[in-house]
Amino acid sequence: MKLLIVDDEPLARERLQLLCQEINPGFELLQAENGLQAIEQVNNSEPDVVLMDIRMPGMGGLEAAQHLMTLTKPPAIIFTTAYDEYALQAFEAQAVDYLLKPIRKEKLIQALEKGSRLNKLQLEHIGQQNTEAPHRTHISAQVGGSILLIPISDILCFLADQKYITVKYFKDKQLVETIIEDTLKSLEGEFEGKFLRIHRNALIRKKHIEALQKLADGRTVLKLKHLDEGLEVSRRHLSIVRKLMKQQIPH
Amino acid sequence: MVFSVVVISELLAFILTLAPMRLEYQRWNDLALISLFIQWNGLVGSVTLCALRPFLTRYSNQFAAIVSFLVLLLSITFISELTFSVLHYYLLTDMISAVTHWEFLLHNLLIGGIIGALALRYFYIQHQWRVKMESETCTKLQLLQARIRPHFLFNSMNTIASLTRTQPEVAERITEDLAELFRMLFKSDHEMIPWSSELHLCQRYIEIEKQRLGDRLQISWQVKSVPADALVPALLLQPLLENAIFHGIEPEINGGEIKVTGQFRNKQLILTVQNSHSQNIVHRQGNKMALENIRERLKTHYDGLARLACHEENDWYNVKLTIPYIKKESIKKDSSKTV
Numbered sequence: 241m242k243l244l245i246v247d248d249e250p251l252a253r254e255r256l257q258l259l260c261q262e263i264n265p266g267f268e269l270l271q272a273e274n275g276l277q278a279i280e281q282v283n284n285s286e287p288d289v290v291l292m293d294i295r296m297p298g299m300g301g302l303e304a305a306q307h308l309m310t311l312t313k314p315p316a317i318i319f320t321t322a323y324d325e326y327a328l329q330a331f332e333a334q335a336v337d338y339l340l341k342p343i344r345k346e347k348l349i350q351a352l353e354k355g356s357r358l359n360k361l362q363l364e365h366i367g368q369q370n371t372e373a374p375h376r377t378h379i380s381a382q383v384g385g386s387i388l389l390i391p392i393s394d395i396l397c398f399l400a401d402q403k404y405i406t407v408k409y410f411k412d413k414q415l416v417e418t419i420i421e422d423t424l425k426s427l428e429g430e431f432e433g434k435f436l437r438i439h440r441n442a443l444i445r446k447k448h449i450e451a452l453q454k455l456a457d458g459r460t461v462l463k464l465k466h467l468d469e470g471l472e473v474s475r476r477h478l479s480i481v482r483k484l485m486k487q488q489i490p491h
Numbered sequence: 492m493v494f495s496v497v498v499i500s501e502l503l504a505f506i507l508t509l510a511p512m513r514l515e516y517q518r519w520n521d522l523a524l525i526s527l528f529i530q531w532n533g534l535v536g537s538v539t540l541c542a543l544r545p546f547l548t549r550y551s552n553q554f555a556a557i558v559s560f561l562v563l564l565l566s567i568t569f570i571s572e573l574t575f576s577v578l579h580y581y582l583l584t585d586m587i588s589a590v591t592h593w594e595f596l597l598h599n600l601l602i603g604g605i606i607g608a609l610a611l612r613y614f615y616i617q618h619q620w621r622v623k624m625e626s627e628t629c630t631k632l633q634l635l636q637a638r639i640r641p642h643f644l645f646n647s648m649n650t651i652a653s654l655t656r657t658q659p660e661v662a663e664r665i666t667e668d669l670a671e672l673f674r675m676l677f678k679s680d681h682e683m684i685p686w687s688s689e690l691h692l693c694q695r696y697i698e699i700e701k702q703r704l705g706d707r708l709q710i711s712w713q714v715k716s717v718p719a720d721a722l723v724p725a726l727l728l729q730p731l732l733e734n735a736i737f738h739g740i741e742p743e744i745n746g747g748e749i750k751v752t753g754q755f756r757n758k759q760l761i762l763t764v765q766n767s768h769s770q771n772i773v774h775r776q777g778n779k780m781a782l783e784n785i786r787e788r789l790k791t792h793y794d795g796l797a798r799l800a801c802h803e804e805n806d807w808y809n810v811k812l813t814i815p816y817i818k819k820e821s822i823k824k825d826s827s828k829t830v
Contacts, residue, residue, distance in 0.1 A: 248741075249646075250705050255653035274744060298744040322645035341645060342652035 241352075242268040244287040246278040246304070247320070248296040252341065256291060256320075259345050263352070275299025276378075276389070279307055283386035287315050289352060291339075294321045299377055302327070302367060307380035307387055309360050310421060316355045330366040375430045379407060381420045388418060392431065396448055396467060400424050400441040408467070415466055438462055438481055439474045449485060492614065493537065499610055500533035501526060507602075528574060532603060536566045552615070559611055560604075567603040571596050639676055640733060643700075650703045665702055668695040675725050683792070685819060686753075686760070687719040693728050693751075700736055707746025708736065714753035714762075721760055722817045724792050730781040731764040731810050739766030739808060758816045768808040782810075789814070 241264070245256045253271050260267050270285055272278040274296040282290070290308070292301040301319060308314045319338040321327060331338045337356050339347055378389040395409045404419045405427075428437050435443050450463040453470055460478060461470030473481055504526040508518055539562055540547075547555040575595055647669055654662035672695055675684075694712075701708050732749065739747045747767035754761040782799065789797040789812075797814040 249650075249703050251650050251653040251703060254657065255649070258656060295741070297742050322649055323642045341649040 241266075241289065242270065242285065242287040243352075244270045244272060244278060244281050244285075244290045244315070246272045246275070246290060246296070246301065247293040248273050249293075252293070252320075256343065256348075259343065259348055263345065263349055275301060275304030275307075278304045279380075279387050279389060282308060282311075282315060289316045289318065289355065291318050291320055294319055294324050294327055302363070303376050303378070305358065306363050306367065306376065307378065307389065309358065309363060310380050310382050310387060312382065312385075314358075317358050318351045327366065334362040334365050336362055336366065379420055379422070379427075381407075381418050383418065390418070392434070395435075395445060396464060397442060397444040397471070398422075398424060398427055398435070399443075399471075410466075436477075436481070436484060438477045439472050442471050444471065446484060446488075449481070449488065452481065452485070493534075495614075496533045496537045496610070497530065499606070500529045503602075503606055504529045528570075531574075532567050532570050532599075535570060536563045536607065539566050556611060556615065560608060563607040563611075564600060564604060567599055567607075568596065571599040639672075639730075640737070643733065646703055647699050650699070654702065661702065665699055668699050671695050672699075672729075678725060682725045683722040683817075684725045685719060686717050686721040686723055689723050689725065689728055690714060690717075692726065693732055696729050696732060704736070704740060704746065707743070708740050709746065709748040710751065711748070712751050714751060716755050717753035717760055717762070718755060718816070718818075720819050721755075722819060723760070723814065724788050727785065727788065727812070728762060728764070730785060731812070734781050734810070735764050735766035735808070739768055743767075743769060755816065760812075760814050760816055762812040762814075764810045765807050768803065768806055785812075 243260055245253050245260070247253045247256070253273075257269055257271070260269055270281050270287055272281045276299045278290065278292065279299075281287070290305075292305060294301040305317050305319075308317065319327070319331065319336065320341055320343060321338060322341040328338070330336075336358060337351050337354065339351060376392070378391050379395065381388045381390070390407060390409050394411070395407055396415065397408050398420075399406045399408070405422055405424060406417050407420050408415060408417045410416075424437070424441070424443050428435065428443055431443075434446060436446050436449075437443050444462070444464060448465045448467075450465050452473070453461050453463060455461060460473045462473050462481060463470050504522060507525050507529075508522040540559055543558075543562065547558060550558075575592055647665070651662050651665055651669075654665060672692060675692055690712075697708075697710055701710075728751075732751070735749045739749065747769075749767075750763075750765040752763045752765075782801065786799050789799060793815060797812070800811045800813075802809055
């Protein structure tokens with residue numbers, strides 16, 4: 241069995257490593273220091289179980305788990321924490337496995353044997369309780385069996401097609417796009433402060449608004465910086481776009 | 492509450508019966524009638540107020556008190572009128588023959604108004620007392636939590652568990668550090684200790700956190716100019732360091748830096764804790780409890796002569812404590828005077 245230990249504290253990782261070795265010297269053990277590294281490790285080495293700390297810099301354990309769940313075959317995730325009142329309440333409510341630090345060997349054995357799988361719904365509920373990190377730092381997509389992470393700060397817009405959401409973002413200063421599984425409605429709610437809905441099929445980054453144009457056929461389109469094509473603004477959203485542009489002028 | 496109303500009403504009935512100098516045999520009769528009348532007033536008044544409770548709780552205490560009082564007067568008017576008409580109807584007018592209709596009403600309203608106001612005041616004070624008791628218990632718990640985050644305790648335990656296997660000597664030292672810190676935490680809130688002891692405790696705290704955070708925690712101390720004998724409230728500085736770690740070090744992948752400086756100027760100690768604070772990460776929501784708690788403690792210890800100020804500047808978060816310099820001896824002198 242392949243185990244990934246994720247914790248930002250070196251001593252916490254060391255102890256878990258020792259415990260796992262004692263439980264079964266045959267375990268293959270990997271380590272990561274935060275959520276970002278954890279996803280990289282999962283992409284590279286596909287562990288069976290991830291022991292995931294909750295509070296970590298860069299990307300916390302709950303968000304990392306959310307991204308891992310986009311995989312068709314996600315690893316089993318067991319959360320570890322020293323003290324997180326709110327997370328623990330949510331874990332209890334959603335019957336999610338967790339271990340309290342300092343972790344007892346017997347509890348770890350039990351959890352590993354159980355190897356219970358998380359589901360997306362459970363994570364969503366837990367995420368809602370997480371007042372410390374109310375939204376994700378990255379968006380994820382599954383590309384060829386591994387997770388592609390897109391930092392929120394690099395995203396220009398989300399566009400809805402018949403079935404899919406396309407996200408346009410900057411990668412090495414080039415505008416690229418990829419398909420993700422979220423819905424515009426949930427993205428709109430999650431990133432309310434930075435993004436604005438301008439149409440049933442478009443959610444755009446507020447900072448990149450450039451100009452409004454009225455077309456000959458009466459439709460209005462919004463020009464974004466770095467994007468050649470204009471995006472249609474629905475009548476329902478037009479007044480909000482205008483209001484926002486007025487506010488942005490003084491800057 | 493109903494019991495209190497009944498008792499108050501009955502006492503009033505006794506007073507009213509005893510007050511006029513009359514013949515002995517009439518008194519029992521009077522007491523019965525007066526009791527009946529007053530109990531009716533008291534109970535109807537309380538029932539009405541209870542029914543109005545959902546409405547009254549929405550408003551301020553002051554408004555609720557005025558409305559309650561008017562409601563009481565209204566219910567007294569109602570019952571007096573009712574009593575008067577009943578007596579009139581059964582032609583039992585001899586019972587109140589001495590007074591006219593208006594006199595009867597006015598008397599009742601005056602007496603009822605005074606007693607009602609007293610009763611309301613009594614219930615209000617009782618209510619205040621209960622609220623205060625509840626909040627005091629709650630505050631004590633919050634105080635303890637504000638002084639040390641539960642996280643810290645459990646993380647330290649985990650650190651010790653890990654070190655016990657690999658570096659037993661370090662584990663031993665950290666356990667001693669932890670014991671020293673908690674010994675001070677469980678002491679009274681009002682204890683003043685010399686600066687040298689406070690500094691020692693803070694350094695023990697940092698030692699523990701350094702084991703946990705490794706190189707991510709960088710700290711520098713420039714506190715030599717603070718007189719070692721200056722008295723400060725115990726564990727005044729430690730929560731500021733804890734805050735700096737919580738907001739400045741833990742959320743950063745590469746950690747950060749904390750600078751502690753102490754100056755001694757114009758008979759004042761100026762202690763500052765600064766932590767690096769990068770702009771491009773999502774910052775943790777603190778509960779501001781630590782700072783509030785320190786402000787409270789400064790108020791009780793220094794009576795407005797100490798200050799706590801925070802500001803953010805160029806990627807640094809600064810907290811500045813200014814407290815008057817009190818020497819060990821001067822405290823002793825003061826206390827001997829009062830003795």
